[in-house]
Amino acid sequence: MNELLQKATLLKQASFDIAMKSTKEKNDALLLIADALIEQTPAILTANEQDMAAGRAxxxxxxxxxxxxxxxxxxxxIADAVRQLTKLDDPIGEVVEAWTTEHGLNIETIRVPLGVVGMVYxxxxxxTVDAATLCLKAGNAVLLRGSTSALHSNKxxxxxxxxxLDQSSLPTDALQLLEDTSRATASEMFKLNDYLDVLIPRGGAGLIQSVIEQSTVPVLETGVGNCHIFIDESAEKEMAINIALNAKTHRPSVCNAAESLLIHRDWPYQQxxxxxxxxAGVEVRGDEELTRLYNNIIPASEEDWGQEYLAMTLSARxxxxxxxxxxxxxxxxTKHSEAIVTENDEHADLFxxxxxxAVLYRNASTRFTDGEQxxxxxxxxxxxxxxxARGPMGLKAITTVKxxxxxSGQIRH
Structure with a gap:
C-alpha cells in the first residue's frame, strides 16, 4: 500500500473517532499544539531555512x-491563532433548525463534521497549522498536501x-501530511472518493483550476484575488489615499491585496x-488617459486588468x-473582495x-478579508x-448537517 492510501485509510478510521470528541477534548488538544509550536520554534525555523535556501537558489x-x-x-x-480557536464556539451539535410536523415527528437539523478534509496548497x-487546527476543532480528520517548496517546513x-496530539485524547491519525508531492500522487488523491469527503485547494489560479478539473471528490473552491479599489468622485482625500496604499502595500503577496485601482475621472486628487x-515603490500600469496625464506610469495591456500580481504592481484606470x-x-x-471609497450613499448602494x-467594502481596505479579522x-x-460557503471560511464552513x-410509532399511509 502506498503512502497516500495508507494515510487515507488511517484518516477515515480516525474521522469516526474525532467526530465523537467533546469540545473540551478538542480545545485541550489545540492548546497543547499552540504550546508545542512555541517550544519547538528553533527546530521549525531550522527546517524552514532549508526551504528558504532552496527557494533562493x-x-x-x-x-x-x-x-x-x-x-x-x-x-x-500562528500559535496565538490556534489559542484563539479554543475561545470560539464549537459548531458541532449546533441546532440549525427544529420543528414538529403535522404527523407529530420532531425534526432537528444539527451541524456535524464533514469527515475527512483534503487540503491542497x-x-x-x-x-499547515491553520488548516489542521480548524479541521480538528470542527471534528474533522485532515490530509495535508503542501508543495515541494515548503516540504521541510510542513514536515x-x-x-x-x-x-x-499524542498527549491528548484526540486520535493522532486524524492529522496526516502527504510527503509525496508528485503530480501523479496528487492526481490519485483527487479521486479518493472512498476516503475523502471534500478537497480544498488554496493557492494560485493554476493549482485551483487543476484541482477543479481533475477531482472527482467534491471541491470547496477558494479563489485568486484580483481585488479592486474604486475611488468615487466624492471620496475624502486622505481616506482614499490611505485605503489604496494599505490595500496594495500592507502585504502585497496575499490574495486580499488590491491589484487594480479605478478612479473617478473627476476626483481632484489623482496626482x-x-x-x-x-x-511607496508601487509600479503603476495605467490606461491611455492616466499614462498621458501623469509621469512614470507604464501603459497597461489587456492582460493587466485581470492580473493577480502578488507584488508591488497595480493596474489603474x-x-x-x-x-x-x-x-x-x-x-x-475574481469574485473575491472589492471596495468603494465614497461619501455618496447612492453610489455605495449601487456598488x-x-x-x-464574496466581500464588498465601503470606505475600508480589502485587506480585512481574512478569517481572523x-x-x-x-x-x-x-x-x-x-x-x-462564500468568503472567509471559518469553522462552520467545514461542517455539514444531518x-x-x-x-412515537408513526408510519406513513
Missing part, C-alpha cells in the same frame, strides 16, 4: 519567499502537532495618489461613474448591489464560489 521571487518564510514572530502569531507553511510543523503610490466601475470589476474581477463578489479565528481559505427525526 531556485530564483524564487521576493513575494514567493515572503509567503514561504517563517520567523519567530510569525510562529508566535502552495508555499505557505502557516496553512516539521506536522511532527510538532502530532507529538502534541497626489499617484505620487504616494510611486513613492480612470472611469466616468460608478456604473462603469461596476462593469469593469464584474468583467475582470453593493451591482458587483458579484472577521472573528472566525484562522481560516481554511477564502471561497469565491456560491455553493456551501437531520434527527424523533417519533
Amino acid at each position: 531556485a530564483g524564487f521571487t521576493d513575494s514567493l519567499l515572503d509567503r514561504l518564510q517563517l520567523t519567530e514572530e510569525r510562529i508566535s502569531a 502552495e508555499a505557505r507553511p502557516n496553512v 516539521a510543523l506536522t511532527a510538532v502537532m502530532k507529538q502534541a 497626489e495618489l499617484m505620487s504616494v503610490l510611486q513613492a 480612470l472611469v466616468g461613474d460608478t456604473r462603469e466601475a461596476v462593469s469593469h470589476i464584474n468583467r475582470y474581477g 453593493f448591489r451591482g458587483i458579484d463578489a 472577521f472573528g472566525y479565528g484562522a481560516e481554511i481559505g477564502i471561497s469565491t464560489q456560491k455553493l456551501h 437531520s434527527l427525526v424523533r417519533g
